[in-house]
Amino acid sequence: MKLPSLKIGDLVASVPIVQGGMAVGISLSGLASAVAEEGGIGVIGTAGIGMEEEDFFENFIEANIRALRKEIRKAKEKTKGIIGVNILVALSNFADMVKTALEEKIDIIFSGAGLPLDLPKYLKKVHKTKLIPIVSSGRAARIIAKNWINKYNYVPDAFVVEGPLAGGHLGFKREELQNPEITLENRLKEVLDEAKIIEEKYNKEIPVIAAGGIYDGKDIAKFLKLGAKGVQMATRFVATYECDADEKFKEAYLKCKKEDIVIIDSPVGLPGRAIKNEFLEAVERGEKKPYKCPFHCIRTCDYQNSPYCIAIALLNAKKGNFKYGFAFAGANAYRVDKIVKVKDLMRELVKEAEENI
Structure with missing residues (x-):
C-alpha cells in the first residue's frame, strides 16, 4: 500500500516524514532542503543558529537573525519543497526568531520546549505560515489550543507529540522517563483525542505527527496505523551526507x-x-x-x-x-551503522513503511 501524503492546511508533503529540527547547527539548510526535495518536510533548528557568525558574542540578537535569514534563503534556493523552522519557547530571542521566520515566509513554525502560548500573536494576515506546537501530553495540547483560540482566534494547524525516547531536551521529568506507563503510543492517543474534539468543534483538520524514537519504516507504519498522519524523525538524519554537522x-x-x-x-x-x-x-x-x-x-x-x-x-x-562538548541523540542512535544520502534513506524508509502498512 502506498504511503499517504501529509496534509497540513494547503501544504502537502508527498512523504509523511518530518525531519526533526536539530539545534546548534546540526540541521540547517543543507539537511532541511535535502529532505524537502525528497517530499518530506525539512526543518532548520534555530537555537544557536548564529553561533558561527563572526560577531555572535558581541551582537547576539543580530547574528542570530542574520544567520536564520541566510539559512532559510539557502534552503529555498535548493528546493521548492516544504521548509520549516523549530523555535524553542525557552529561547531568550524567541520573538526575534519567530518574526524573522515569518518575514522570510517560512512554511511552518514548530515550537516546543515549553508551551508556545503567544505564538499566533506574531502572525499577520499576509502570512501563510502554519503554526505547530510540539507537545508531550494531551493536556499540553488542550492548554495551547484553548489559549490560541480564546486569545487569537487561531486553531493549531497540527500537533507534534514527542514521546520519551527522543534525543535532546525532553518534555518529561527524569522519573517519568523510567515509567513504563509513559510511552509515545499512550501520549499519541491522548493528543489524537484532543485533536478530534477541536476538529469537530472548529471544522478544521488537525493532523497529529508522532515523534521520539521512531527509527525505521516499521515504526512509521505502526504509528500511521495508530492514527498519526505523519512522523517526525531526527536521529536517522544525522547519519546522512547532507547533515550540517562535522x-x-x-x-x-x-x-x-x-x-x-x-x-x-x-x-x-x-x-x-x-x-x-x-x-x-x-x-x-x-x-x-x-x-x-x-x-x-x-x-x-x-x-x-x-x-x-x-x-x-x-x-x-x-x-x-x-x-x-557532547552530542544529543535519540534512544535508537546506537542502531545507526552507516552514513547514507538523504535520498536513499527516504526511499528505504518509504519502502519499508509501505511493506508494513
Missing part, C-alpha cells in the same frame, strides 16, 4: 553502543538524552568548565551555577571537538 559528530552516532546513550541533567533545567563521553563524565564528577555567559540564550538556564555552557558544548560537538 563528520566526527556523525561518527559519534556510528560508534556509540546502547549503554552509551544516557539521560543528563541539562543546565537549562530539562533532562536530555545524549551520547556519554569524557566531557559528560567530567561534568558528572563535578568538574567545572569555566566560561562567561555572554547572552543567556535559554531563559530557563541556570547559567550562574551551571558547570558548563550547553550552547558552547553543543557547538563544539557540531564542529567535531568532543573534548569540549
Whole structure:
C-alpha cells in the first residue's frame, strides 16, 4: 500500500516524514532542503543558529537573525519543497526568531520546549505560515489550543507529540522517563483525542505527527496505523551526507553502543538524552568548565551555577571537538551503522513503511 501524503492546511508533503529540527547547527539548510526535495518536510533548528557568525558574542540578537535569514534563503534556493523552522519557547530571542521566520515566509513554525502560548500573536494576515506546537501530553495540547483560540482566534494547524525516547531536551521529568506507563503510543492517543474534539468543534483538520524514537519504516507504519498522519524523525538524519554537522559528530552516532546513550541533567533545567563521553563524565564528577555567559540564550538556564555552557558544548560537538562538548541523540542512535544520502534513506524508509502498512 502506498504511503499517504501529509496534509497540513494547503501544504502537502508527498512523504509523511518530518525531519526533526536539530539545534546548534546540526540541521540547517543543507539537511532541511535535502529532505524537502525528497517530499518530506525539512526543518532548520534555530537555537544557536548564529553561533558561527563572526560577531555572535558581541551582537547576539543580530547574528542570530542574520544567520536564520541566510539559512532559510539557502534552503529555498535548493528546493521548492516544504521548509520549516523549530523555535524553542525557552529561547531568550524567541520573538526575534519567530518574526524573522515569518518575514522570510517560512512554511511552518514548530515550537516546543515549553508551551508556545503567544505564538499566533506574531502572525499577520499576509502570512501563510502554519503554526505547530510540539507537545508531550494531551493536556499540553488542550492548554495551547484553548489559549490560541480564546486569545487569537487561531486553531493549531497540527500537533507534534514527542514521546520519551527522543534525543535532546525532553518534555518529561527524569522519573517519568523510567515509567513504563509513559510511552509515545499512550501520549499519541491522548493528543489524537484532543485533536478530534477541536476538529469537530472548529471544522478544521488537525493532523497529529508522532515523534521520539521512531527509527525505521516499521515504526512509521505502526504509528500511521495508530492514527498519526505523519512522523517526525531526527536521529536517522544525522547519519546522512547532507547533515550540517562535522563528520566526527556523525561518527559519534556510528560508534556509540546502547549503554552509551544516557539521560543528563541539562543546565537549562530539562533532562536530555545524549551520547556519554569524557566531557559528560567530567561534568558528572563535578568538574567545572569555566566560561562567561555572554547572552543567556535559554531563559530557563541556570547559567550562574551551571558547570558548563550547553550552547558552547553543543557547538563544539557540531564542529567535531568532543573534548569540549557532547552530542544529543535519540534512544535508537546506537542502531545507526552507516552514513547514507538523504535520498536513499527516504526511499528505504518509504519502502519499508509501505511493506508494513
